Amino acid sequence: MTAEATNFLAIGLIMGLGTLGPALGIGLIGSKALEAVGRNPEASDKVQTLMILAIAFAEAIGIFALVVALILKFV
């Protein structure tokens, strides 16, 4: 396997595996937030703000994988 092929394989693996965890996390956060809103609809504003914050934290992990992949691809 050439170095270039390894590079492309690494980019694919980084994006595939690195976004797996954040995707699961964001899904869990969203489902739990919807459950909470369904149980207590008056608190939906508060829940929504906290949900977006928690999603931003989970999303940051995926973004790190993206940045690493972009550095491998373009630099």
Add this chain to the structure above:
Amino acid sequence: MPAVSYTPQPKAEVIEKIIENDTHKTVVEDTHEQETSEHSETMHLFRAPTSDLNTTFALAIVSVILIQYAAISSLGIKKYTNKFFNFKIHKKGVMGVFEAGIGSFVGILELLSEFTKILSFAFRLFGNIFAGEVLILVISALTFSLGTLPFLGLEVFVGLIQGFVFTMLTLVFISVSITDHSH
């Protein structure tokens, strides 16, 4: 920091190749391929400023400095430094030494997390906006010119959300940092 010196030069070339015939590119271009004159510089007027890592780094540093300033001005310099360097032994015996060791290690981790905040702030905003640009690039390569329009709308929405997230995270970090943790 080495990440600051990262310039997305190849990406600009790729974008130029794709949208070479488009009208919305503002280029001051020389016909010759010489880089000596200042006329050969390209300027992207419609690129988001936050799709450059330097901008988001500057914003993140301003944000983290604001957080530290709020913490110092409300806690005082002594309590502020105690949060990071806490080597006091509260109990006698082996357990006291053990707990002091854990406390000092937690303090060092806390100090490290202040620097990680800069990185996570900068990479979150940069990654989102830059990923949006790459997405629009890919979609514009796949479809005709109007096909990118819904994705442009999506990116405006993503930018709105990320601005909200940046502000809210700064607020949350400030409100965490001004609370007194010592007993």
